[in-house]
Amino acid sequence: MKTLLAREQLSPEVLADPYEAIPLQSYLSIFEAAAELAGDPLFGARLGFGMRPGNLAPIGLRAVQAGTIRGALTAFARWSGALQSATQSSLTEEEDQLVFTYRLTAPVLIASRQDTEFSLAAVSRLIRGAFDPRWRPLEIRFTHPPIAEKPRLEALFRARCAIPSPSMPSSFPPPRPTGASRRGPGHDRADRAASAGSDRRCGPRRKPGHQVEALIELYLGVRPIDLPTIAAALRMAPRSLQRRLAEEGQSLSGLLRRQRQRRAEVLLRERGLSVEAVAQALGYADGTVFWRAWRSWTGEAPSRPAPN
Structure with missing residues (x-):
């Protein structure tokens, strides 16, 4: 090799x-x-x-x-x-x-x-x-x-x-x-x-925002999600990616927050995972950090649905 x-x-x-x-x-x-x-x-x-x-x-x-x-x-x-x-x-x-x-x-x-x-x-x-x-x-x-x-x-x-x-x-x-x-x-x-x-036919070029959303969904809980990591995956300079997202009215932090909230809703309400398990799946340091994030999104404390 x-x-x-x-x-x-x-x-x-x-x-x-x-x-x-x-x-x-x-x-x-x-x-x-x-x-x-x-x-x-x-x-x-x-x-x-x-x-x-x-x-x-x-x-x-x-x-x-x-x-x-x-x-x-x-x-x-x-x-x-x-x-x-x-x-x-x-x-x-x-x-x-x-x-x-x-x-x-x-x-x-x-x-x-x-x-x-x-x-x-x-x-x-x-x-x-x-x-x-x-x-x-x-x-x-x-x-x-x-x-x-x-x-x-x-x-x-x-x-x-x-x-x-x-x-x-x-x-x-x-x-x-x-x-x-x-x-x-x-x-x-x-x-x-x-x-x-x-x-080998070429398809339409995807907007950076769509590509970043896909990468966040893919990396969430698996790899660190920050501007250098996402920019490197897209073969772009971090500042260039930041500028391109801003042109679309987007930001990495905003896209990450929305993806975490969507994933958290599924994990809590459909799969019934604990707060600690959801925090790990979303890449948070611990359950307390996730609890605070969920409270800021919804105004309520995260909870699993009651068993039937």
């Missing part, structure tokens, strides 16, 4: 921080070179299917907490876009099926096959591990050129892999037997199926 990093003029120290920003071109180059050195054209896909929710940092954990396949895909699309400035994921509905799409939004000069197959494999592994080990997509559509390993790739995904011309859009919808509303262990409700895919 040190050799690959040196080839891209990157320090080995970037491996110490999972949130460290790496230029897209370097990331793709390292991924493709690693597959070549390993002698495994399916390196990215195999790596993706070996991932667990915790390996995907807060995104994987928040996606599992969504409770359903549909919710997990929605969460993954929302938060991956906030963390990764050069990629975009989206969830749409087409003819009674959900289509999850993954795309690179920045122009690239090198192959991106390993990244694409890794990303879709990681999403598939997330669904199988958290909701239904039998889940499989109906079809996966890639944009990279035809590959000799297509049968083996289909065996990994347990689905047909369509590899169209680069001008065609890409996506993959799953079969109807596995529901998008399928819940984790202990639940059996199901309706329509989920989906995933990849292409």
